[in-house]
Amino acid sequence: MKKTLFFALIALLAALLVTSCKGDKVKVDENAQVSIGFWHAMSGDRIDLIQGIVDKFMAENPNITVDVQYTGSYNETLNKVRSAMKSGDAPQVFHSYEIGTLGLINSGMISPLDTIAEKYDLPIDWDDFFVPVQSYYKYQGVHYSMPFNSSTxxxxxxxxxxxxxxxxxxxxxxxxxxxxxxxxxxxxxxxxxxxxxxxxxxxxxxxxxxxxxxxxxxxxxxxxxxxxxxxxxxxxxxxxxxxxxxxxxxxxxxxxxxxxxxxxxxxxxxxxxxxxxxxxxxxxxxxxxxxxxxxxxxxxxxxxxxxxxxVAIGGGSLWMTNDNTPEEELAALKLLEYISNAESQIAWHKGTGYFPVRISAMDQLKSEGWFDENPNYLVAFNQLLDSPETLNTAGGLLGxxxxxxxxxxxxxxxxxxxxxxxxxxxxxxxxxxxxxxxxxxxxx
Amino acid sequence: MKSSSFKNPLLPYVLLIPTFLILVVFLFYPAFETFRLSLFKVHPYSGAERFAGFYNFKKIFTNPEYLSSFWRSLVFAVTVVIIGLMFSLFVAVLLNQKARGMKLYRSFLIWPYALSPAIAGALFNFLFNPANGLIGYFTGVRTWLTDSSTAMFIIIIAAVWKNLGYNIVFYLTALRNVPTSALEAAAIDGAGPVRRFFSITFTYLSPITFFLMVMNTTYAYFACFGLIDVLTEGGPAGSTQILIYQLYKDFFVHSKIGYAAAESLILFLLVVGITMLQFQTTEKKVHYQ
CATH class of the missing domain: 3.40.190.10 (Periplasmic binding protein-like II)
Incomplete structure (x- = not known):
C-alpha cells in the first residue's frame, strides 16, 4: 500500500511538472497531410456504418486519411493492439470494451483523452454527455477514452x-x-x-x-x-x-x-x-x-x-495510443470528437440501437419525433437519465x-x-x- | 548397394533451408518462446518480464480447478477416442458393403469432417439449446447443455460426430486392403462372420487403429475448444472446462501470459507422454503387413 502511495505521489509530481512545462499549448501544422489508423470491434452492418461516419469525417478534413479496420472481437482487437504496440505500428485510435478500462489506464500504452484535448486546446464538452456515460470512463477526474457504443x-x-x-x-x-x-x-x-x-x-x-x-x-x-x-x-x-x-x-x-x-x-x-x-x-x-x-x-x-x-453504462469506448507524432495525435483527437458529435451519434443510434451518448443528440431526436415512432427507446433513455452520479453507479473498475x-x-x-x-x-x-x-x- | 549422393555436399542443406526456415519461424521459435515465458511473470500489456522460476507451475498445480480440469480432459479424451473409433469402425464396415447408392452414403457420412468446430458447435446448438433446440422440443427436456451431468455428454457426442468422417475415410481404405483370400479361407474353415471380423479383419486394421488412436487423442486434447466455446463456454459451473479451453481463456481473454505459457507446456508434455505411452504399450499389439 505504501508503495502504491509513493508511486502515486511520484506520478502526481511528474504530471505537475509536465503540465507546467506545457503551459503554452503545442503548436502543430493543422493542415499537414496525415494518415491515422482506427481499429474497431463492431462486426456485420456496423462495419459499413462506421466507415460511413469516418468517410464524412475525411470529407470535412481533407488532409486526414483514416484507415478503418474491423479487427475482430474486443479481445482480439486488444491483443492485436498490444502486439502492434511492440512492433511500433499500432493504430492511433482503437476500440475496447468498458471492462477493459482499468487495465488500459494502467497499460502504459494509451494517452488519456482529456490530456490530449487540453494539449491541443480542443476541449470536449463533457456536460453534453449523459452522466452515466461520461462518469464510467472518468477516472480520478480525468476522462480516459471517448464513449462510443453505449447500452444498458x-x-x-x-x-x-x-x-x-x-x-x-x-x-x-x-x-x-x-x-x-x-x-x-x-x-x-x-x-x-x-x-x-x-x-x-x-x-x-x-x-x-x-x-x-x-x-x-x-x-x-x-x-x-x-x-x-x-x-x-x-x-x-x-x-x-x-x-x-x-x-x-x-x-x-x-x-x-x-x-x-x-x-x-x-x-x-x-x-x-x-x-x-x-x-x-x-x-x-x-x-x-x-x-x-x-x-x-x-x-x-x-x-x-x-x-x-x-444503472451503469455498458458497451465500449475509443482509446488513443501514446506513441504518436503531434500531427497524428491531433488528427486522432479530431476523429474522436467527430464520432461523438450529435450528427454521428444519431446515425449510430438509428443504425444500431446503441445510445447516442450526447444530450444534444437526444434533444434533436426528440424534436424529430423519433420517440413517437420508437417509444421503447425512450424507456431506455429515461432509465439512464434517472441514474444518480455516484462512484457505485459509475460502474466498478477492475483489471x-x-x-x-x-x-x-x-x-x-x-x-x-x-x-x-x-x-x-x-x-x-x-x-x-x-x-x-x-x-x-x-x-x- | 550404392547410395545416391549429391555432387555438391552443400546442396542438400541448401535445399532444406526453405523448409527449415518455415519450421524455425513458425514452430521452433514460438515453442521455445512459450517454454521460456513459462518461467516468467509477464506484464499483461507491455510484455515486460520478471523471472519467476517455477512460480507459474506451482500456481497451476495448487489450483484445484486446474487439477479437476486435468482429469476431466483425460476422461474426455479417452471417451472421445474409444467411442469415436468404435462407432466409425462400425459405420465403415457398413459402408464397405455393396449396396445401391453406397457412394452417396459415403459422401454424406464423410462431410462432417469438412466443417469447422465452430460450425459443428452451431449445429449441435440448434439441436440442444435450451431456448428452442429441436431435441428439447421433442423430448421436453431443455437442460441438455445447462445441466452439468449432461453437458459433457453432448460435447463428447459433438466431438465424436465432428471427427467421424476423418476416421471413416481411414477405416474404409484399410478395410479395402484386407485380403479377401484370407477371409475366404477362414470362411471355408468354418469361421463365422463375427470370428472372421475379430480374428482377421481387425488384425489387418490394427496399424490404422493405432494411427487413429494417436490422431484422435491429439484431436480431443487440442482441437475441441471451438465446440465448447459455442455450446457451453466451459460451463455449467466449469463442467466442460477442458485444458485447451482453459488455456485459450487464460491467454486470449485473461492475458495471463506467463501462466498460460506454463499451461501450454504442461499440455504439450502431457500429449507427448500419452503418445509415447501408446507407442510403448499398444504398438506391440499392432500387426504390420
Whole structure:
C-alpha cells in the first residue's frame, strides 16, 4: 500500500511538472497531410456504418486519411493492439470494451483523452454527455477514452401475454417482488417459463449498482489505488442472487445458458413473456414479436424494493495510443470528437440501437419525433437519465474484470445446481481476489 | 548397394533451408518462446518480464480447478477416442458393403469432417439449446447443455460426430486392403462372420487403429475448444472446462501470459507422454503387413 502511495505521489509530481512545462499549448501544422489508423470491434452492418461516419469525417478534413479496420472481437482487437504496440505500428485510435478500462489506464500504452484535448486546446464538452456515460470512463477526474457504443440492460415484455394473464400492459413490474408476482401470474395463465435472461454477470453487476453498492473495494476501483478485493458477495449481491435463484427454483426462470442468442430466441418464440437484454436489442426484439403479431413493451430493470441507485453504462469506448507524432495525435483527437458529435451519434443510434451518448443528440431526436415512432427507446433513455452520479453507479473498475465475470457466472450456475447462494458467492469472491492479487503484482 | 549422393555436399542443406526456415519461424521459435515465458511473470500489456522460476507451475498445480480440469480432459479424451473409433469402425464396415447408392452414403457420412468446430458447435446448438433446440422440443427436456451431468455428454457426442468422417475415410481404405483370400479361407474353415471380423479383419486394421488412436487423442486434447466455446463456454459451473479451453481463456481473454505459457507446456508434455505411452504399450499389439 505504501508503495502504491509513493508511486502515486511520484506520478502526481511528474504530471505537475509536465503540465507546467506545457503551459503554452503545442503548436502543430493543422493542415499537414496525415494518415491515422482506427481499429474497431463492431462486426456485420456496423462495419459499413462506421466507415460511413469516418468517410464524412475525411470529407470535412481533407488532409486526414483514416484507415478503418474491423479487427475482430474486443479481445482480439486488444491483443492485436498490444502486439502492434511492440512492433511500433499500432493504430492511433482503437476500440475496447468498458471492462477493459482499468487495465488500459494502467497499460502504459494509451494517452488519456482529456490530456490530449487540453494539449491541443480542443476541449470536449463533457456536460453534453449523459452522466452515466461520461462518469464510467472518468477516472480520478480525468476522462480516459471517448464513449462510443453505449447500452444498458432493459426489461422487454410481451404485451399480449401480459393482457392474457390480467397484468397491466402499460406499467411493467419494476421491483424484484413485482417481477416475481407478474411471473407467477403469467405461469398461472399458462406461460410455463415466464422470464429469462442469458447467463451473464452484467445483469448481476447492474442490479448491484441499482442498490448503490460497490462491486469492488477502493471506491469501486476508482480511488486511484488498484482495487484489492471484490465486494459482490456482500448484502447487495446476495439479495440479487437470492431473488434470481429463487425464481429459478420455483420454475419461473428459464436457464438458457451463456451467449446472446438463446434468450432472444426464447422471447421471440413466446417461450417466455419477459426477458432482460441489452437496450441495443430494441429493434431486433420488436421485429421478432411483430412477426407473431405480438406487441412489445419495455421497462426499467428491476431493483429490490426501495433501492436508490441507478444503472451503469455498458458497451465500449475509443482509446488513443501514446506513441504518436503531434500531427497524428491531433488528427486522432479530431476523429474522436467527430464520432461523438450529435450528427454521428444519431446515425449510430438509428443504425444500431446503441445510445447516442450526447444530450444534444437526444434533444434533436426528440424534436424529430423519433420517440413517437420508437417509444421503447425512450424507456431506455429515461432509465439512464434517472441514474444518480455516484462512484457505485459509475460502474466498478477492475483489471481482472473478464476473469471475475467468469467466476460470478460459475457461482450462478453452481447456485442453480443447489449450492447455497452465499457460499457460491464467497467461493467466487475468493477466486476473484486471488486473481486480483496476481494481476496487481504483474502490473506493478 | 550404392547410395545416391549429391555432387555438391552443400546442396542438400541448401535445399532444406526453405523448409527449415518455415519450421524455425513458425514452430521452433514460438515453442521455445512459450517454454521460456513459462518461467516468467509477464506484464499483461507491455510484455515486460520478471523471472519467476517455477512460480507459474506451482500456481497451476495448487489450483484445484486446474487439477479437476486435468482429469476431466483425460476422461474426455479417452471417451472421445474409444467411442469415436468404435462407432466409425462400425459405420465403415457398413459402408464397405455393396449396396445401391453406397457412394452417396459415403459422401454424406464423410462431410462432417469438412466443417469447422465452430460450425459443428452451431449445429449441435440448434439441436440442444435450451431456448428452442429441436431435441428439447421433442423430448421436453431443455437442460441438455445447462445441466452439468449432461453437458459433457453432448460435447463428447459433438466431438465424436465432428471427427467421424476423418476416421471413416481411414477405416474404409484399410478395410479395402484386407485380403479377401484370407477371409475366404477362414470362411471355408468354418469361421463365422463375427470370428472372421475379430480374428482377421481387425488384425489387418490394427496399424490404422493405432494411427487413429494417436490422431484422435491429439484431436480431443487440442482441437475441441471451438465446440465448447459455442455450446457451453466451459460451463455449467466449469463442467466442460477442458485444458485447451482453459488455456485459450487464460491467454486470449485473461492475458495471463506467463501462466498460460506454463499451461501450454504442461499440455504439450502431457500429449507427448500419452503418445509415447501408446507407442510403448499398444504398438506391440499392432500387426504390420
Amino acid at each position: 440492460p432493459l426489461v422487454y415484455y410481451n404485451k399480449n401475454m401480459f393482457a392474457d394473464a390480467g397484468l397491466d400492459t402499460e406499467n411493467p413490474p419494476s421491483t424484484f417482488e413485482e417481477i416475481r408476482k407478474a411471473a407467477e401470474k403469467l405461469k398461472a395463465s399458462g406461460v410455463d417459463t415466464p422470464i429469462t435472461w442469458n447467463l451473464h454477470s452484467w445483469y448481476f453487476e447492474q442490479m448491484i449498482c441499482l442498490q448503490d453498492a460497490p462491486f469492488v473495494n477502493d471506491k469501486n476501483g476508482r480511488s486511484g489505488n488498484l482495487p484489492t478485493e471484490v465486494l459482490f458477495n456482500g448484502d447487495a449481491g446476495r439479495t440479487v442472487l437470492d431473488w434470481w435463484i429463487g425464481m429459478y427454483n420455483d420454475g419461473l426462470f428459464l436457464d438458457v445458458g451463456p451467449g446472446w442468442s438463446n434468450h432472444r430466441a426464447a422471447f421471440g418464440s413466446g417461450e417466455v413473456a419477459m426477458v432482460m437484454s441489452s437496450s441495443s436489442d430494441v429493434n431486433l426484439l420488436t421485429k421478432s414479436l411483430a412477426e407473431k403479431g405480438w406487441e412489445m413493451g419495455t421497462g426499467y430493470i428491476p431493483r429490490p424494493e426501495g433501492a436508490k441507485g441507478g 481482472t474484470f473478464p476473469e471475475t465475470r467468469e467466476f460470478v457466472q460459475n457461482a450462478i450456475q453452481e447456485a442453480y445446481a443447489g449450492k447455497p447462494v452465499q457460499e457460491a458467492l464467497d467461493d467466487a469472491a475468493a477466486k476473484a481476489n486471488a486473481a486480483i492479487a496476481d494481476w496487481n503484482d504483474l502490473i506493478q
